[in-house]
Amino acid sequence: MTKQGKMKAHIHLLMLLAIALFSVDSLRADAPIAIRGETIYTMAGEPITDGIIIIRDGKIDRIGKAADIRIADDVRMFRAKVVTPGLIDAHATIGLTGYLNQRQDQDIIEHSEAIQPELRAFDAYNPRERLVEWARSFGVTTIHTGHAPGEVISGQTMIVKLAGDTVDDAVVRPEAMIACTLGDWATHGDKKAPGTRSKAVAILRSELIKAQAYVRKIKEADEAEAKAASEKAAGAGEPESGDNGEKSDGDAEGKKEKSGPKKPDRNLRLEALGRVINREIPLLVTAHRANDISVALRLAKEFDIDIVLDGAAEAHLLIDEIKAAGVPVIIHPSMIRSHRGTTENASFETAAKLVHAGIPVAMQSGYEDYVPKTRVVLFETAIAAANGLSFEEALATCTINAAKILKIDDRVGSLEVGKDADIAMYDGDPFEYMSHCTGVVINGAVVSEEVR
């Protein structure tokens, strides 16, 4: 055959293939999906051998032994050697950290001020970023993402599914935690504060104290308002001159309202921190050195707030203290650079040590400022699995236990009836270097069939 003839034949073949694929797809776009796995790790009980999952309306409709489940004729069937819940990356910067690493695609850190909890990841997330597709193709379906470590408080994190064309389509929790950094990653060499650890903690404590006051004032104002309303509703009678109510210290002018303390003006920064003070969301504290981890535990106690430890390269030195504090750890990527600096005492075995001590642990891809622009939580967990964690313990750090720490385990993290149909398929042990991810499902839709 001539070169041209060959090319023509190829083109014909491709066209036929395209038509075939198109028709199958168009026929079955709404067909229910079934996934048959030689082993299904549900992460809610024992693994199922030769199991099947039926998906309907984006949720897991049935799951069990293939022999026990009748499959309708119109289902679109996928087969895989190993099936797991879609992986959860418990702390990423994907969607804010562009893969080109140029000025225009870098939204991970704002250096103008040390404390900026008002910055929302929600306002920066790019669902079409190349790294979204990249992570997803290895089986990652949900990420907790946001601003990178690098300032004392760098912003509000969010939880998204790695699907959808807009942030509104993708979002699971628009505000998950407030990202805080302790240690030398949050200090600066120039004259900008903080320049030392002590200064950083002083700044942070001052800000939390302000937030406490803000929350208190709102509460007092709300209470007074409610009281006034109920008195008004109770009928006549002059309102008592409420002059000996608690003084509102922001009101130095002495212009006292008869109805009680005045509600403070809206302040985005204090509102955000106020949610931490009210324990509506936790402070996500990136701290690597043992002394910085101790600071985090001390702050949690002083302000009676929930924290989640992040990074925690030297957590292996403080296992008892972390356990006693009841604080979960989103451990640093196993392959975090440890050749020098604040992470030089990181260990491949820390995840295993914490898990075996009974501390809730999740794995993360973390933040990278160069090459690779992101890590992949599957790969990071694999190294932990090879360094002390059992297969299922490791898998839990990027599925159900990550979901629990992120408080989204009602929807994702395990394969159970009623949960979101977020599923990853592999042709072997997912942690083995040479296995491939063969399919990914998010909210019941097949989002990747690439063998990667």
Next chain:
Amino acid sequence: MTPSIAPEGTLNPAHSLRLACICVALIAASRTQAQDQPIAFVGATIIPIDGQPIENGRLIIENGKITAVGDDRLFIAPNTQRVDVAGKTIMPGLVDTHSHLGSGWGGDASGPIQPDCRIYDSINVLDAGLQKAQAGGLTTLNVMPGSGHLLSGQTIYIKLNDGRTIDELAIHNDDGGIMGGMKMANGTNSQREAPFPGTRAKSAALVRQRFIDALAYREKLKKAEADDEKDPPDRDLALEGICEVLDGKRVVHFHTHRADDILTAIRLSQEFGFKVVLHHVSEAWKIPDEIKKAGVACSVIVIDSPGGKLEAKDLLMTTGAVLEKAGVPVAFHTDDPITDSRLFFRSAALAVRAGMSREKALAALTIEGAKMMELDNRIGTLTAGKDADFIILDGDPLSVYTHVQQTYVEGKLVFDRANPKDYLYATGGYGAGENHIPYGCCLDEGEHSR
């Protein structure tokens, strides 16, 4: 790091020695002594690289060299110590064609072309990174200056032999000279403010002019040599460095990512006739046939995600497979700290995941790298007569669950996972970032090992 001769029947001789509380003097003595009694490692699966794997194999070494490799019929002389390594895997020590370990810097910010700068003059051989690299099974490195220049200086080829000076680590050629290549780069890293280039065309022009200067310099030298009447030119370290490249004494290790940059590197090598190995080659998958045609070898980097900089935006894990298919020689490198040397096997395994053959991937960690450093007559395969640089593993080299158990350099045990200090370097933990404390320096060696 752990010296000693293995007693029969144990894998981890260091332990019994330590328990026996051998004094430092003796340790120091055995460290420096050449291993003069033959040792046979018996029962492992041996992957010699230059042939098929041998089940129940035997590897015999003596005086730092491999004397024989074979199956269980291989004769073992009566005076030989036997080490039982049944169930283990033995393969050559890994060769890293591109590393930045040792905290060294080559050229500074004063200019884009600095062939006078030698990484030799700035490496800290006690850097913990070198110990970690042993834990990853690495035995030979090409330590390079960085890629922020068009030409950032002279590289050095070293053995991870626990030596205390760079001269002990350095690999010497037959004339006693220290072996190394020359680091060059194009693309984005070297584009900075003047006097650095601002564009790719300027980058190539600056390099060409400097090489032309060197050609003229060499011509003057030759003329002066041939003619007693003529004075040689004043010594110029920079031009001398380029002349070593022009004379084929140094291989150029060329950082290049984008397809057009790769072709530029090839074009420069052809114009001036220098030996070149292309490094990183993110976009080599776009032009495998052109690379094959140029007869150039590639040292490939494997990265967890594309991008991080513009020139790596199309980086794929399939590069090794595509080049293999095109018939291009492929090695891998760590570019440590980009890839942690302890996880060097992972680069090859991910390349296999993306379609490369096992055989070529393992060769790419050993003999192919050795060829790129012109050391393949000494290292890279388990072949009689070559250096006894090898590693003992507890499973398939390409499995995530496999760990290097021991690393030997020229017959000397330099890493032993059973030794607590070595284990610390292998896994990390408190103190793993501290500089290595060499044997013989401290009386409390036992303390330091924890």
